[in-house]
Amino acid sequence: MNYRADCIHFVGCVPCKPNKMYGAECSDCSYYTQRKGRILVIKLGAAGDVIRTTVILSSIREVYPEHEIWWITETPQLLPSSVHKRLEFNLANTLLVQATEFDVVYSLDKDAFACALELSVTKKQTFGFTLQDGLPAPANELARHKFITGIFDRANKANTLSYQQEILELCGFTYTGQEYELDVPGASPLVIESSAPVVGLNTGCGDRWVSREWPLDYWKQLITQLADWKYTVVLLGGPAEHERNIELSSQTQAVYRGTYSLPDFVAVVNRCDVVVSAVTMAMHVAIAMKKPLVLMNNIFNKHEFELYGRGEIIEPPLECQCFFGQTCTNTEYRCMDHLMPQTVADAVKRYL
Numbered sequence: 001m002n003y004r005a006d007c008i009h010f011v012g013c014v015p016c017k018p019n020k021m022y023g024a025e026c027s028d029c030s031y032y033t034q035r036k037g038r039i040l041v042i043k044l045g046a047a048g049d050v051i052r053t054t055v056i057l058s059s060i061r062e063v064y065p066e067h068e069i070w071w072i073t074e075t076p077q078l079l080p081s082s083v084h085k086r087l088e089f090n091l092a093n094t095l096l097v098q099a100t101e102f103d104v105v106y107s108l109d110k111d112a113f114a115c116a117l118e119l120s121v122t123k124k125q126t127f128g129f130t131l132q133d134g135l136p137a138p139a140n141e142l143a144r145h146k147f148i149t150g151i152f153d154r155a156n157k158a159n160t161l162s163y164q165q166e167i168l169e170l171c172g173f174t175y176t177g178q179e180y181e182l183d184v185p186g187a188s189p190l191v192i193e194s195s196a197p198v199v200g201l202n203t204g205c206g207d208r209w210v211s212r213e214w215p216l217d218y219w220k221q222l223i224t225q226l227a228d229w230k231y232t233v234v235l236l237g238g239p240a241e242h243e244r245n246i247e248l249s250s251q252t253q254a255v256y257r258g259t260y261s262l263p264d265f266v267a268v269v270n271r272c273d274v275v276v277s278a279v280t281m282a283m284h285v286a287i288a289m290k291k292p293l294v295l296m297n298n299i300f301n302k303h304e305f306e307l308y309g310r311g312e313i314i315e316p317p318l319e320c321q322c323f324f325g326q327t328c329t330n331t332e333y334r335c336m337d338h339l340m341p342q343t344v345a346d347a348v349k350r351y352l
Contacts, residue, residue, distance in 0.1 A: 200272035
């Protein structure tokens with residue numbers, strides 16, 4: 001029995017999908033599609049960045065329609081099924097990509113170990129970042145803009161391009177409104193009996209960028225106002241927000257059912273009608289699910305975020321003095337203390 005290893009469906013260690021689903025065999029398979037080459041995307045983390053980097057996929061498919069797409073990342077469960085090989089970043093898969101030849105590598109993390117991986121892969125062309133003298137560096141001139149805005153605050157503040165524009169530009173593509181790609185999840189594990197609009201509140205910002213935290217009492221005031229308007233409020237977050245969400249749910253009418261796996265978290269966000277968040281993974285999931293988003297921003301350049309006309313960015317009226325700072329160092333005031341709950345509540349109401 002012969003086989004076709006050049007088919008884009010061929011796996012080599014287990015039956016391919018056409019064989020498993022339809023009993024098709026290589027000798028007369030109508031699903032045969034010749035693989036003309038391979039593309040590798042190196043974008044390891046964080047989870048939200050992985051989701052928003054999926055804007056490159058439609059352009060890759062357009063330019064390389066018969067190429068197999070591989071992507072190595074710390075969160076492969078967040079990659080869409082249009083990626084042929086979704087690889088978790090570990091030793092086994094690192095060895096695999098190092099032993100495979102690629103036509104193009106899109107190396108999109110400026111971390112040294114990600115750039116080292118790019119350097120170790122056999123390829124014909126690289127877009128993005130590489131390793132030079134043990135340090136990250138732009139692989140070509142297209143990546144220089146994104147590289148410079150990542151190492152100089154003044155350049156970052158002056159930037160007027162969105163992340164989508166930057167990332168597509170350094171890949172050699174043009175931004176024309178490409179959306180995130182994230183598979184639509186199944187049924188939400190969060191069952192809500194009410195027919196009222198559901199507002200999802202991601203109440204934290206992780207452990208790294210605590211300068212973005214909104215006061216706990218403000219979350220309580222926001223929940224109270226939304227409940228008064230007869231909206232169902234659902235609390236979102238991960239382990240870093242767990243204790244905070246328990247406290248909020250015990251003192252308000254907000255619904256909180258604990259943390260979820262990544263696929264279930266996507267399904268819960270998809271159940272919401274509006275999402276309120278700082279710059280978090282929940283923000284990117286909401287954008288991917290095409291949910292209206294009220295984005296609270298203080299330390300980042302607002303031009304970085306593209307909401308596709310489905311939401312708005314709200315910033316404190318007092319300017320943030322801690323640009324890209326992980327903790328607030330301003331001794332005069334904390335800017336997030338001046339972003340009032342009523343401002344956020346009014347924004348939510350505009351999208352309901």
